[in-house]
Amino acid sequence: MNCKSCNKSFLLLSREYKCCMCNSIICSNCVSKIKRESPLYDKAYEIFSPLSIVNFQNTSKWNGSLFFCPTCRARFQQEYQMLLECENNLDNVRIFSINYKGKIPKSTLGGRIVKTNFYKNRCDAEYDLKLITKYLGGTSIINVKYNKDTDSRQTDSGGEYYYTIWQAEGEVIL
Ligand SMILES: [Zn+2]
Ligand SMILES: [Zn+2]
Numbered sequence: 001m002n003c004k005s006c007n008k009s010f011l012l013l014s015r016e017y018k019c020c021m022c023n024s025i026i027c028s029n030c031v032s033k034i035k036r037e038s039p040l041y042d043k044a045y046e047i048f049s050p051l052s053i054v055n056f057q058n059t060s061k062w063n064g065s066l067f068f069c070p071t072c073r074a075r076f077q078q079e080y081q082m083l084l085e086c087e088n089n090l091d092n093v094r095i096f097s098i099n100y101k102g103k104i105p106k107s108t109l110g111g112r113i114v115k116t117n118f119y120k121n122r123c124d125a126e127y128d129l130k131l132i133t134k135y136l137g138g139t140s141i142i143n144v145k146y147n148k149d150t151d152s153r154q155t156d157s158g159g160e161y162y163y164t165i166w167q168a169e170g171e172v173i174l
Helices: 039-049 070-087 122-135
Strands: 016-018 026-027 032-035 066-069 094-095 109-116 140-154 160-173
Touching: 026 109, 032 070, 039 070, 039 122, 066 160, 070 122, 070 140, 094 122, 109 122, 109 140
Parallel strands: 094 140
Antiparallel strands: 016 026, 032 066, 109 160, 140 160
16 A cells, blocks of 8 residues: 555555545655644534534534544645634624614625534634634624523532533624
């Protein structure tokens, strides 16, 4: 078998890696190991992943390093850079609640329904909503509502602690 990237054949006992995006088998010279540095990495990973759309709903608990082939590594880095730029430009994203009675923006390009991940803090859900809007190239998001759910965790004393988690949902005006 040969490395998908440099095409050299794998020698006996040489280490093989599998790209987490395209599943190519690559050699140790070609592999890039990316360590999770910020939650934005999870989001870039999710956008890029073929299974997902930009809802940030499957944001993985990314532990340790992920392996990328050179092509996927470059594309991942691109997504990450783009998100980083969006993150620095969130101020002009306008949010309109579902209860808002005034004039709301419309677009001939239509809208796109998006949902965020569930967060303990409602502000985090709102933040993601803005980030997705910006990423999709929109400036406004309408019909925004927050969905509630309950999560729990074990306390040190062996009991269970319940708390509310929040998801933001809305329609990005493109
Ligand atoms: Zn190689
Ligand atoms: Zn790949």
